[in-house]
Amino acid sequence: MNASTTDERPAGRDERSGSGPTAVSALAAGTRAELLRLRKWPVVWVLVSVWLMLNLTFAYVFNYIAYATESGNFATEGNPRAALLEDVLPEAIPRIFTTGMPMFGGAIMMILGALAAGSGYGWGTWKTVLTQGPSRLATFGGMLAAVAGTVVAVIAITLVADLAASTLITVSESEPIVWPDLAALAEAAGSGLLIFGMWASAGVLIGVLTRSPAVAIGLGLVWSLVVENLLRSVSGLISGLNYVTDVMPGTSAGSLAGAQGAVPGAEGDGAPGVLTVLDGGSAALLLVGYIAVFTVVAAALVRRRDLV
Amino acid sequence: MNLSAGRSPGDTSRAADAAVRARGLRVVRGARTVLDDFDLDVRQGTLTGLLGPSGSGKSTLMRAIVGVQRVAGGAVDVLGRPAGAKVLRDRVGYVTQEPAVYGDLTIRQNLRYFARVLGAPRSDVDRVIDQVQLGSHADHLVSRLSGGQRSRVSLATALLGTPELIVLDEPTVGLDPVLRVELWGLFHRIVEAGATLLVSSHVMDEAERCERLVLLREGSLLADDTLPNLLERTGTGDAEQAFLKLIEQADNGMRTP
Numbered sequence: 041m042n043a044s045t046t047d048e049r050p051a052g053r054d055e056r057s058g059s060g061p062t063a064v065s066a067l068a069a070g071t072r073a074e075l076l077r078l079r080k081w082p083v084v085w086v087l088v089s090v091w092l093m094l095n096l097t098f099a100y101v102f103n104y105i106a107y108a109t110e111s112g113n114f115a116t117e118g119n120p121r122a123a124l125l126e127d128v129l130p131e132a133i134p135r136i137f138t139t140g141m142p143m144f145g146g147a148i149m150m151i152l153g154a155l156a157a158g159s160g161y162g163w164g165t166w167k168t169v170l171t172q173g174p175s176r177l178a179t180f181g182g183m184l185a186a187v188a189g190t191v192v193a194v195i196a197i198t199l200v201a202d203l204a205a206s207t208l209i210t211v212s213e214s215e216p217i218v219w220p221d222l223a224a225l226a227e228a229a230g231s232g233l234l235i236f237g238m239w240a241s242a243g244v245l246i247g248v249l250t251r252s253p254a255v256a257i258g259l260g261l262v263w264s265l266v267v268e269n270l271l272r273s274v275s276g277l278i279s280g281l282n283y284v285t286d287v288m289p290g291t292s293a294g295s296l297a298g299a300q301g302a303v304p305g306a307e308g309d310g311a312p313g314v315l316t317v318l319d320g321g322s323a324a325l326l327l328v329g330y331i332a333v334f335t336v337v338a339a340a341l342v343r344r345r346d347l348v
Numbered sequence: 349m350n351l352s353a354g355r356s357p358g359d360t361s362r363a364a365d366a367a368v369r370a371r372g373l374r375v376v377r378g379a380r381t382v383l384d385d386f387d388l389d390v391r392q393g394t395l396t397g398l399l400g401p402s403g404s405g406k407s408t409l410m411r412a413i414v415g416v417q418r419v420a421g422g423a424v425d426v427l428g429r430p431a432g433a434k435v436l437r438d439r440v441g442y443v444t445q446e447p448a449v450y451g452d453l454t455i456r457q458n459l460r461y462f463a464r465v466l467g468a469p470r471s472d473v474d475r476v477i478d479q480v481q482l483g484s485h486a487d488h489l490v491s492r493l494s495g496g497q498r499s500r501v502s503l504a505t506a507l508l509g510t511p512e513l514i515v516l517d518e519p520t521v522g523l524d525p526v527l528r529v530e531l532w533g534l535f536h537r538i539v540e541a542g543a544t545l546l547v548s549s550h551v552m553d554e555a556e557r558c559e560r561l562v563l564l565r566e567g568s569l570l571a572d573d574t575l576p577n578l579l580e581r582t583g584t585g586d587a588e589q590a591f592l593k594l595i596e597q598a599d600n601g602m603r604t605p
Contacts, residue, residue: 069465070464167416171414173437182465
């Protein structure tokens with residue numbers, strides 16, 4: 041062997057001691073890797089941008105245009121112009137923050153989760169990382185942590201965007217700036233985290249179940265946008281069905297948004313997906329339960345199932 | 349079924365330093381028995397070619413060695429541990445037939461991703477890109493590369509870190525002759541540096557590039573020997589003829605009571 045051939049020998053993986061990496065360091069490595077992947081992935085930026093545009097458009101732009109042009113399209117009874125302006129001021133953020141999350145935002149987060157988990161099967165990369173990575177659970181846990189981190193970032197960016205948009209409107213209308221109550225704002229952000237977290241973890245589970253990003257997204261969207269709504273609409277016709285529909289993921293997400301003050305879609309000018317079926321506490325508990333069940337089932341499948 | 353007569357004398361002495369040791373391996377997929385009572389020894393520090401026609405069980409054997417294949421019987425030890433053992437995770441590199449890299453990331457991003465997961469140093473990324481000669485495409489999206497280039501990106505992931513055994517399933521499929529020669533050169537250099545390579549191929553021409561050949565046919569071990577020994581034993585001039593001769597001998601042997 042000459043000197044040049046020695047250079048061909050791989051240089052060495054970290055932590056090549058007999059014991060190997062610890063579970064924590066393996067999880068951290070998996071999280072860093074998945075964060076890199078999500079950050080460099082154009083589709084993630086597209087999804088986040090679409091959500092932010094939807095949120096700003098429906099929460100602020102349309103309402104402000106209706107207010108500024110005195111359009112009656114969005115008006116309700118009483119004092120419509122004043123109500124429209126109230127909704128787009130900073131003080132209203134805790135109330136309107138989660139309005140678009142149960143349905144549209146949730147669907148986008150579900151796509152994110154389905155892509156994050158399913159694309160590894162689609163491209164065949166899970167085979168490599170699950171067989172050569174530190175451990176299946178650590179690698180999968182890294183993906184979950186990266187998705188969770190992305191959800192937290194999206195909530196934070198949404199909050200900043202809402203604050204910026206409402207402040208801009210306040211200044212342009214020469215209204216006094218009244219900042220929202222911090223506790224209420226934190227509760228709204230926490231609710232948003234639970235709603236988005238539930239849908240993202242549902243996407244991860246469907247991605248793992250189907251082992252295909254396309255099928256996962258298709259099935260997930262059909263469930264979140266169609267099936268749940270259909271079931272809720274017929275729950276009055278079939279005795280006992282409401283016991284099921286009242287605790288479904290979409291119902292829980294919609295009820296939590298409704299508990300924050302978002303106007304339910306059933307009230308005509310409300311937002312689709314927002315409901316008042318459950319109280320806030322029950323809805324939050326159910327969402328926590330769904331997140332736990334979805335992630336545990338997905339992790340168990342990844343750990344036990346044979347690789348394709 | 350195992351044709352142990354295909355193994356040259358003295359091979360049992362190599363069991364102690366085997367990178368791979370399979371005994372009585374049986375793999376059933378669906379209704380089909382892919383491997384049955386299969387024995388194999390792959391010595392450490394060798395470049396072993398796993399040759400045979402499509403459907404002969406090469407990929408299944410490799411999956412069993414890497415530990416991602418459910419086995420119905422027998423045992424496979426890799427580097428002295430049961431195949432698939434946790435301690436082997438960073439000691440065994442595996443590249444599947446289909447490229448296993450993200451098409452919507454660049455080559456460099458893919459390798460940075462895998463380096464992080466596998467715990468390889470970041471400096472490995474540039475090293476392996478150079479090794480597979482994709483430096484000029486490092487910042488190109490993988491989905492825009494040719495099939496051969498995608499295969500080389502996949503190969504690069506197996507070179508991250510210090511795998512002691514590298515299992516490559518048909519790594520030269522779809523590559524032009526010049527690139528194939530260069531890759532075989534790379535394989536030899538990796539082996540000279542101390543690693544063990546197990547490379548499958550259905551192209552018999554590639555037999556002459558391997559130190560040792562494992563010939564498979566319909567899930568059976570037809571031969572496990574060096575090419576010169578095989579040619580001498582079969583009295584043929586090239587690997588393909590030797591393979592055909594061995595099939596003929598095996599068929600005759602099965603017909604003879």
